[in-house]
Amino acid sequence: MHALRAVFAPTCSPFREKPFLLERLMLIESGSPVAADTRVGISLTINGQHRELQVAPWTTLLDLLRETLDLTGTKKGCDHGQCGACTVLVDGVRVNSCLALAVMKDGAEVTTVEGLAGLSNGGAGSNGLHPMQAAFVEHDAFQCGYCTPGQLCSSVGMMNEGHAHSRDEIREAMSGNICRCGAYTNIVDAIEDVMAQDGAAQDLGAAR
Template sequence: MPSPVSVPDTSGNVFKPEKINFLVNGQQHSMDLLPWVSLLDALREYIGLTGTKKGCDHGQCGACTVLCDGDRILSCLTLAVMKDGSEITTIEGIAEQGQLHPLQKAFIDHDAFQCGYCTPGQICSAIGMMKEGKARTRTEVKELMSGNLCRCGANTHIIDAIMDVQNQNGHE
């Protein structure tokens, strides 16, 4: 996508693109973005990583969840300029050296998706949640994953997959 030009608003203020730098999935990206561009749009439209999904665009469904400096965030509610210099991990960066992440494997093993639209956000959110170390029981996992919606009804299988990985890692 071409670099944006300066944009005047109705009161005569002029907004100029700002140079933003991210480390996305281990690769450095530098781009000129207007201040209102969301992190989600920067990832999808400017970098071309379309694994992160645009669901509601209001922070209510979790389809846009990515990891930012290791923490799960809703990229549709995050301005790209706020994350200048951050390390971003999207679903495309979860697998390492051609090997699926344990959660990706567990999603397959537990048939934790139907249409797959929410899956990238579910996996990124679950990785962040496990890193937080707050969810040990199935009830806690369900509560802390409640911001990620699956409209197909695979929620039970999603929780099964997460619990399987947590149990493999010594969590109860």
């Protein structure tokens, strides 16, 4: 009964700025009728493209990406935030998009696997891929590929966090992304490769 009230507290910044969002969510929680055609205007930058969108207040970021914007690289797996297949980057931070309401990301910058190459320093490589994507190919870090978009976004987000420096730390930091094919060793190899390249690039920059 009070789950939404606890999660979407008025102190959360989106509701301080746009209290009508909380009001509409509370209507959903209370069971009061909400018109099926209710829409909320939000603004997102998705893979570098600014978008003005009208969404139902209960629309998840995952459903907005897949169903409305046809960005189907982001996968719907468990729909409970447990498998990581839906991971995207929101303002550079990895997020399970199946658990995020689109209205709560108003004004954010969202990167999906389709826009990942544009995040690399200097843009995509000669093969058009982000270094992490290229490393996944090089190390055969995917099999069926269903979890791969989430694995890629999560690994880039993990590198942004800067907390993982060993194989064990990488495994721990990536533990929220499940690979049912069992390509974990190759995934860690790929991430280690990119981290080593990134470290070498930083060392070179410091030397200059």
